[in-house]
Structures are given as C-alpha cells and as structure tokens.
Amino acid sequence: MGNSDQGKSFFNNVPLAPPDPIFHLTASYEKDTTPKRINLGVGAYRDDMGQPWVLPVVRKARQLLLEDPALTHEYLPIAGLPALRDASIRLILGKDSPAIREKRTIAIQTISGTGANTLGAAFLAQFHPVRTVLVSNPTWVNHKGIFGNAGFDVKEYTYFDSKTLGLDLEGMLSSLNSAPEGSVIILHACAHNPTGVDPTQEQWIKIADVMEAKGHFPLFDCAYQGFASGDLDKDAWAVRYFVHDRKLECFIAQSYAKNFGLYGERCGALTVVTQTSDLADRCLSQLSKIARVNYSNPPAFGARIVSRVLNDPELYTTWTNDLRTMSGRIIQMRTLLREHLIKLGTPGNWDHITRQIGMFSFTGLKPAQVSLLQSKYHIYMTSNGRVSMAGLNTNNVEYMAKAVDDVVRSTE
Ligand SMILES: Cc1ncc(COP(=O)(O)O)c(C=O)c1O
The missing domain is CATH 3.40.640.10 (Type I PLP-dependent aspartate aminotransferase-like (Major domain))
Known part of the structure; x- marks a missing residue:
C-alpha cells in the first residue's frame, strides 16, 4: 500500500503510545557522548568500573552447562x-x-x-x-x-x-x-x-x-x-x-x-x-x-x-559471596555519597541515603533539580528523584555529590 492509501489503513486508529520512562532515559543517556555522563535510571548492577557484571558463579555454571554433551535446546x-x-x-x-x-x-x-x-x-x-x-x-x-x-x-x-x-x-x-x-x-x-x-x-x-x-x-x-x-x-x-x-x-x-x-x-x-x-x-x-x-x-x-x-551446595556458597559483593558495593556507595554531601555542607539532611536499602535511593530531589542534573551534569535519573545506587562508583561518586550540591543550592 502506497502512502496515498494511508487513509484507508485501520492502523489510523492506533495512537502513538508514550515511551517507557526508564528505557527512554537509557536511550537519552546512550546518545550523550560526554565522558562524565552517569546513568542512575536503570535498576541494573554495575561494577566499580561502571560495567555490567557477570557473576563469577554464573560464569562457572554457564561453563558447566556448555560442556555438558546432554544439553539440548528442547x-x-x-x-x-x-x-x-x-x-x-x-x-x-x-x-x-x-x-x-x-x-x-x-x-x-x-x-x-x-x-x-x-x-x-x-x-x-x-x-x-x-x-x-x-x-x-x-x-x-x-x-x-x-x-x-x-x-x-x-x-x-x-x-x-x-x-x-x-x-x-x-x-x-x-x-x-x-x-x-x-x-x-x-x-x-x-x-x-x-x-x-x-x-x-x-x-x-x-x-x-x-x-x-x-x-x-x-x-x-x-x-x-x-x-x-x-x-x-x-x-x-x-x-x-x-x-x-x-x-x-x-x-x-x-x-x-x-x-x-x-x-x-x-x-x-x-x-x-x-x-x-x-x-x-x-x-x-x-x-x-x-x-x-x-x-x-x-x-x-x-x-x-x-x-x-x-x-549445588558449592555453587550456592559462591553465589552467596557474589551477592555480598554486590550488596556490599552498593552499601559502600551509599556511605560515600552521604559523606561527600556532608563534607560539602549541602543543604538538607542526607541520612536517608544510608537508611534506605537495596538498589534504589529516593533522594528527595525535585523534578527541576533532576532536570538540571541532566542538562548541566549529564547525570540521568527518573524525575521522581530515584537514583539507582549501582550506577555510582568510586570514580564518579564525588562528581555526583558536587553536582547535587550545586543544583540544591542553585534551586533553593
Ligand atoms: C519491584 C519490582 N518488581 C519486579 C521487577 C521485575 O523485573 P524483571 O522482570 O526484570 O525480573 C522489578 C524490576 O525492576 C522490580 O523492581
């Protein structure tokens, strides 16, 4: 069907759906070429180099599977x-x-x-x-x-x-x-x-x-x-x-x-x-x-x-160690972020960063501050101020704290 026939298509009844906020945020981050960019949107673990981490236990189990001649794709x-x-x-x-x-x-x-x-x-x-x-x-x-x-x-x-x-x-x-x-x-x-x-x-x-x-x-x-x-x-x-x-x-x-x-x-x-x-x-x-x-x-x-x-008891033990590696690194990032903000004297109380648990922190940052963090500092997070702590590491946590300090002061 040529474009001139578009008026007859039943697809004309299909409105364009809005993009998913998280996947859209990641797409904007991917387009950003600034070396300092940070993606704090997606809830996926990153190691201290900011890279995806294949758990050592997953590598091991994957290898065992691949070496198994009985493995089929039924x-x-x-x-x-x-x-x-x-x-x-x-x-x-x-x-x-x-x-x-x-x-x-x-x-x-x-x-x-x-x-x-x-x-x-x-x-x-x-x-x-x-x-x-x-x-x-x-x-x-x-x-x-x-x-x-x-x-x-x-x-x-x-x-x-x-x-x-x-x-x-x-x-x-x-x-x-x-x-x-x-x-x-x-x-x-x-x-x-x-x-x-x-x-x-x-x-x-x-x-x-x-x-x-x-x-x-x-x-x-x-x-x-x-x-x-x-x-x-x-x-x-x-x-x-x-x-x-x-x-x-x-x-x-x-x-x-x-x-x-x-x-x-x-x-x-x-x-x-x-x-x-x-x-x-x-x-x-x-x-x-x-x-x-x-x-x-x-x-x-x-x-x-x-x-x-x-x-497998042995692999299970390795897994529990891997879990402690991931949760431990995230807890360390919480501590460092809070310490940097306190050192900078950033207005507000930042105790909740270490009180909260898991992948995310609800920072309390307002939509205008989130938007400024993105446009001025290339730091990407959802507009509700949610931060995926896994996106922080020892190389960028101080940069993040300084950026937060600036946007909090400039929007006060
Ligand atoms: C609360 C909650 N439920 C469910 C999921 C499902 O994730 P997945 O489908 O990737 O396992 C997520 C992932 O972000 C989540 O945060």
Missing part, C-alpha cells in the same frame, strides 16, 4: 524446569518450611519477575472474588499497568512519607483498613522500589494484623532477595513471617534478574502458598493453562543456570 515443560521450581520455593520459604513439608506450595517458572506479576494478575483476574488491587504509593512503574491490563481497579495505599523520607506506617495501615475486604495487596518483599524504604519487623507484624483482619490477599513482589542486605534469609523474613507465623495464603513473584545478574535471560518464578495441597495443585493446573496460551513454555538457558546454582 522445549521446557509448560510450568518450567522442575528442579528450578522446587529450588525457588525453598529459596523463598526456607528449606525447613512447614508449608513445603505439608505440600501446600507450588511454583511455576515465569518470564522473570514481570512475568510472575503478569501471570499472578491473570490468575487473580479469573479466580479472585475481589477486583480491587492496592499498590504502594509510589511503586514499581509496571504494577499499575500489569494489574490494570488484567482488569483490576488499581488503587494506592499510603507508603512513603515525603517529610521523613521514610515509611508512613500509620498512613499505610489506615489505607489497608479502609480498602474493600479481601482486596489484593501488592507488597514489596524487600528493597522497596523506588523508595528503598522497607518496614521493620515490628512494622511488618502490624501490617500482617490488618491484612489478616481484612482478609486481604498478599502478593509479595520479590525482585531483590539477597541483593538487598546480602543475606537471602534476612530478605525473605516478611514472606516467611506471613506464611509460617500467620499461616496466610499468598503469591510470591520471584525474579532472578538482579540477584543473578541474569536480566536478559528472563528467569523467575511465581510461588503460591495455599491452605491445602489439593488447592496448590489446582492453582498449578490453572497457572499452567494461562502460561500455555500466552507463551507456551518459558525460556530454558537462564533457568538452567539458576537451577544449577541453587541445587
């Missing part, structure tokens, strides 16, 4: 690699989990954490009696889109206190209390994105009280296990408390993008905890049915790497 089963699914449940619930012993839990392999959320949303849209979902304000950009697309009425619960740059617990409990009985509530298992603010254990107990009293259904989004504190068990505390101490049913969307550095391999799992083993089996059958019509079966290579590591 389809995986619809629900994914069985050894990965079992290991994913043990990873999040702990190997001595009573829920595992009682066979009240299943997992299905997913297209990373996004796919785990999407599959969970599709299942809940079909079977959950209440079509209201509450996400934290703010939350990971994709939550609203995923649940909105699945037909949910998406609402927010109060989470972040912009005065203290910490958790507004009272606000959160009150939002959860006033939501319709039996709503679906998306909770970030650890390393809340975008704020880096997690509830304490005492606060999680209060959150569980309301969840239980209101009959809400928890979907834990767990994209950063082991990456937040460097300790896999510590980062799973909230989930385990809900499942073991409170005996609550839940979904857990797990991603291996960050904690294995396998961003592009798209490996994750959706773990389901129910009251009985019969219910768990029924859930797996329905989740498999949804997976079959959407993508048939999940990608194999990343899953084989993760499964190999999770099921």
